[in-house]
Amino acid sequence: MWKRTIQRCSFSTTARRWTAPETTQQPFPPDINEWSHPPSNASISDEEVYRLAAKPRQPLTLADLVKHGKPPLPDAALLSSANFTLSRLPARLAHRIQALRNLPFIVVANPNVSKIYNNYLHSLSTLEPFYKKSITTIEEEIKFTEVMADLVRTHSNTIPTLAQGFLQCRKYIDPAEVTRFLDQHLRARIGTRLCAEQHLALHMASTGDAALQPPDPSHVGVIDLALQPASIVRQCESFVAEVCELKYGIRPSLVINGEVDAEFAHIPMHVEYIITELLKNAFRATIESGNEQYPIEVTIASAPDVTTTKLDALKKLSVTESTNHDFSQDGLEEYCSGDDSEMPPLKTAAPCITLRIRDRGGGISAEALPNIWSYSFTTFNKEEADEAANGGNGNSEGLNAIAASGSNQSSIAGLGYGLPLGRAYAEYFGGGITLQSMYGWGTDVYLTLQGIGKMDDLRKRPSAFKELEMEHRHEHKRGKD
Template sequence: MAAKKLCESFSKSFIEEVQRWGCMKQTGVSLRYMMEFGSDPSHRNLLISAQFLHKELPIRIARRAIELESLPYSLSEKPAVLKVRDWYLDSYRDLRSFPEIKDTNDEKDFTQMIKAIKVRHNNVVPMMALGVQQLKKDMDPKIVYEDLDEIDRFLDRFYMSRIGIRMLIGQHVELHNPNPPPHCVGYIHTKMSPLEVARTASEDARAICLREYGSAPNVNIYGDPIFTFPYVPTHLHLMVFELVKNSLRAVQERFMDSDKVAPPIRIIVAGGVEDVTIKVSDEGGGIPRSGLSKIFTYLYSTAKNPMDEDSDLVTANAVTMAGYGYGLPISRLYARYFGGDLQIISMEGYGTDAYLHLSRLGDSQEPLS
């Protein structure tokens, strides 16, 4: 059915070309490579970067467009998923129809085009979430959720690929910034203080908690304030924000009607030789063991997707990841993208510890699939 839709909208030769490009080998890059290459954003290096993206992006985008065609349980036919597929095919076509990049003028035009592609894909996550919602609504209640781990695995691959595509585009675009902030190479901060990022992310999460509940537990942060390492601050902010927000919510709801003072969230930042680890601990009552396997799935969210069928994309732009329960699985992907990981350890009846491991060496290649 979905394949038919593709044939209706696009020519046979175009579909064959997408399939051919989707089978080509992707080329992963490491944080260290991006940092070293970007530290000299000369015309020559920007030209090399654009030529690399001109070949690499269509491969990555074609691969995802093909996968969007053959999802289980007719997920490919859901209107929201068809919309995402069309965004990917439009971006593929834009990239493939862009002529060879020979000089600085070509490179500038190319940069403007990929900037527009990044904007086109801004709402991919809520739109896919909407597709999953549409699927759940139409699904036979007899289907066992365990059978749906295929969809989880697809979404992990899909969102991981999206992180990579956005990182490559964003990094290239940011290298054009004539006045980069000190110690910044594109998106990468070469002397990032994890303590500082954790503090900002915690303040942002507390502001949301205050807005929702009228009060918020304190967050205490421990670690070396002068310790720094190269990383992408926006990625770290997103992950810590998510973990702290979950902890705040758990503690707030557990102690809301209690006469006890809500215990603080504790964040510990430790720098090792290979890893930087950030531990977020709360006394929010923990998660039962039977529920732990569900926290990294995209299918169990109890929260309402802020972008349901009735809402329009304009309001959805203001949405954070809070709305559709994707925060934890997507945070884990951000951690893994540069060779780290996220683990959740829980004591039911007491609280939860989240361990965010980040690779300090920056030399692991992007995980491509």
């Protein structure tokens, strides 16, 4: 019988690695290069940041996140997950540091933006002892997992912090530049955070008391192989309706039709964030237009199997400067030139599910419609937006509470981030959001979510631990024969 030594991991906050402040006097006038970005006490050198930022960044797919198998994982698979995570994160972190340094100095020197900049430097410096060699022992994997836990905690408030910083700096940077930067930065953040969270989830499910429990057949880390959109819609409806009742004293009704039993493989926390944002807009528009007697209608449709696989789509993709969100063209070519046999979920047609959210909220005016995907656009008035930039709630407590869902309870209401950020989550794995508005009547929003491979195959696959055990049994049987 296969035996396994169970390792426990306690997540204490890792010590921050700072260097002593420089005491040498700077020349005057100062060297411009020395002042091209805010000073930091993190131990990572500028040369190391430049080296890592120049490395190709490969795409991250849902198939990558399940390739290590279903937990509980044996030691070899757990080490493989750690090394995969380590192969992806340093270049991504360094690239975002470089992007922040390329902002106007007055913007990156803002306390909120500077905080995010220093958070990235800190995270990269804590990874430095690991990425220069492979993780080969469970003890090293435990230390690395503690660093991943610290990384997730450190960056948990990135979105609202950046939102406040850019709103405070709106006099010094063009709105189009803000949208371009945030579109790239927040999409790249999705992949960075997901890499770390997936390894954390696999580790927790494979060690300690969790490894002794029957495995969850429908989960591989943070991915739910049997996610039901109708269930997520009902959860989000309950929350948004309660806040609407608190704010307005009424709650619109919601009906679900179409394929209400449809399910596919995706990341629940992403789907929950997107649907919360879309329902928030639909509920608010319905109430403020006085049409709460009409229910909000959510229709679910599961697209038939398509012939194009995810790997085919990746091979056809061309990464340009404007679409350089989370990986480079060099990294894409390197990824797609690998052995196709190593990526079986990418070679099968993935299920695709579309949700239509229809409301009678009066639609969107022609003047506002071109701006709805801009991070700097908001339907709040200037006083409310200024109050949100300064961290105040003003008279919009209910809407702030709605915006807190999916963003670690940090309010970004009034900052215009809901729709573009929701679309970023949808598009990250090949989905998308489109919108059709009839001004004076209502709005239809179409949310498309791309799944991963053949769901039934993934759900029926045994855990990596059992796969290894069965392999040992087959080898033992062949030896007897």
